[in-house]
Amino acid sequence: MKLKIGVVGLGSMGYGIAQSVLRAGHDTYGFDVVPEQQARFISEGGSEGILPDTATMLDAVMVVVLNAAQCEHILFGDTGIVGKMKAGSVVIACATVPPDFARDMEKRCHASGVHYLDAPISGGAAKAAQGCLSVMASGTPLAFAAAKPVLDATAETVFELGDSAGAGSAMKAVNQMLAGVHIAMMAEAMTFGMTQGVQPQQFLEVISKCAGSSWMLENRAPHIIDGDYTPRSSVDIWPKDLGIVLDIAKTANFDAPITSVALKQFLTASSNGLGKEDDAAVAKVYARQSKLALPGEDSSDVHAPGWDD
């Protein structure tokens, strides 16, 4: 069945999601604060429309924004869409947000007769464009049913984690804390190894086959080995996501000391101008401190002035 589906936020994830929805044959509306992104999507076959007016026509809206504040603004801000959406339509909310925020959004959507799927996503831009995301989803059976055509078009794996909002966001927070720590720890171990004569390429070859491996190690270590910090996922994602995790932890009186230290490493990277680089650039925090040259670096990097930790 051909539906009218909106994707809000045409960043690297959202754009790929919109392409996947379009490819599945739906009337697909892409919305972004950057007009050029929206125009580009229309030129590829997207439907024309502007928010919030277009929202009245949509069967489903996938909200692919950066954080809770942006999500709330899209849904319930001055030009929020939920008040315009038709009864029985569904909001599919993909940002990493606190579980309590997801529960609040669900409640407010239900008050307008709109379904809400708490649906944080995982997989990166390439998987988004392929329609192969992992989605950590929770919501009512009706929310899942309404979202199904969109999930079918965009996700390879949908984890159904419960019948109300919050569970999806909780699992995403758990995943992000592990993912962020594993990136920083990969950097810590790789640079430690360099002080002992273990070269980065050898590190990856051996450790990826041993008990010290992680998904993130196998995925991010090659970026350092290639000296390629083109942001597939940027350093600045992690102060945001680990910050959310620690905010939740504080509310629960939970001490997460390893996560706290990993956050500090990303903050140091960000405060030294690496925020827009690939998150593997957290290795530079360790490298600068120990005067190590990472692959592709030279002595001007090793002795970079003004480096501040």
Add this chain to the structure above:
Amino acid sequence: MKLKIGVVGLGSMGYGIAQSVLRAGHDTYGFDVVPEQQARFISEGGSEGILPDTATMLDAVMVVVLNAAQCEHILFGDTGIVGKMKAGSVVIACATVPPDFARDMEKRCHASGVHYLDAPISGGAAKAAQGCLSVMASGTPLAFAAAKPVLDATAETVFELGDSAGAGSAMKAVNQMLAGVHIAMMAEAMTFGMTQGVQPQQFLEVISKCAGSSWMLENRAPHIIDGDYTPRSSVDIWPKDLGIVLDIAKTANFDAPITSVALKQFLTASSNGLGKEDDAAVAKVYARQSKLALPGEDSSDVHAPGWDD
């Protein structure tokens, strides 16, 4: 070719190694400070002998002890074997030790005409018994050649990391710091998830398929889910191994903040009487602090008196 091979240290790893060497058809001598272990191995087909006298006959000795001090005692203590070993025989040293220590042992073995392979092992007791260990090895070509029959009998994968001692131990240190941190981080994330309603079984099912996964998460999380703290690898391994890592790091002026915090979690576990439990018991540090009942626990565990962090 049938050789005479000694295995020193018949703990969970060493016993399996000795069995694998025996199965490969060599005259195999097992030595241990616990006479019952040695007698048990003889009853399974091991050869009879005592150290250091037997050392004169051996073509290779695999030293599977806990740490550098025990290794040095075996090799060069009052009843050390190296002075007794024949020229051209080889010591295969498997403990996790500082790279400088391995280099020193190599030098002293060479002074006696004995080859030395720096050969830390990975894989656990089950793999040891199957002859399927991973070995992170470095040493001279002659040391590798002399060790080959033993490695063939015990290892599935031999990483050849360099032509002198130290490189093997360096890679092992890198692997251990990752492995230890990943265990503690798995515990941190699983218990954090519990505060948000994510049950341990669901944690494992979802995260093991997502970017937050690690080899250790997939291996150790089941121990917590099963409430089974029978030590496959004990908590007390980690203060030792992460301590070695941080000693090396200090010598290199390298700050390893994530490793340091993970060490603290294992020390807290150990100082609260969990040292002999499976290392997944580090989850109890988090659980006690947040008054969570792990699988198999009840309220007397949650409110255990005298818990000290």
